[in-house]
Amino acid sequence: MSTRPFRILGLQQVAIGGADKAPLRKLWVDLLGLTPSGTYRSERENVDEDIVVAGAGPFRVEVDLMQPVDPNGRPRVHDPALNHLGLWVDDLRAAVTWLEGQGVRFAPGGIRKGAAGFDVTFIHPKGNEQFPLGGEGVLIELVQAPTEVISAFEVLAKAQGAA
Template sequence: MSKSFHPPSQEKPYRILGVQQIAVGSPSLAGLRSLWIDTLGAKEVKTFKSESENVDEIVTTLGKGVASVEVDLMTPLDPSSSPKVDSPPLNHIGLWVTDIRACVDHLEGEGYTFTPGGIREGASGHDVCFLHPKPREGKGGEGVLIELVQAPEKVIEAYETLEEL
């Protein structure tokens, strides 16, 4: 017996527009580069290092223009420290959101928990925050670290012009 999906009746003060990025981790940045850039053809955009986030990262993209998806290739600066950006190997998924502040306020009101750090500038220059994958209290990402990414106006405008498949 299949269940019908019924969207919540409450109007939300934000919209999720689609996937902004995926982040994959490995102990070997060279292995990630070989697979994603050399073999699959991702375009290297920039590199990013953060000791506080324990990450050495290559930011790449697949696709074109506002329809491109960022693929972040990550390895830990210190494999013995946290966070463990290479475990699990699919580290997190990022979602474009029209109004990150309204989204966070709404989700917190619904009992969702975010990781420490609040809304801040991410590696690609967009405001970001992370829904906790497994909070001790409250609701979370059901085991998945979810990054909410403030969509720039050009992404929001392009989304408005898209047609359904």
């Protein structure tokens, strides 16, 4: 195994789906107090989502509250309810190239702009014959971290090394 040419910096998002996002919004916004940040809708991705956030600055974490545009369509963004986890990565293209070389299967679509405007790609939940490694049942979104996030994590890493 060659040296990993990228770092996973932290959690960028958790995506939760339901047949109707209103109950999700009641829990996450009204009761738990997360802050609404935006919306995203894509017929192609079969998703209508509210984006809410916890935390601030480079350490904020999105919680995407998703419902399907078409309940019978695909992908089924509401099944399972915990749809996917998003991870900040410092070099998305290097990560994809290296992980594919290690046998990791990616979902169709390649690297593209995600709902929050960052480049993203998804590790498929299951491996196949050509790429035997997947997310072990979990859809994993890799998200290109912006400079602000990379710098903040570097400051923390240096501080921990000095402690």
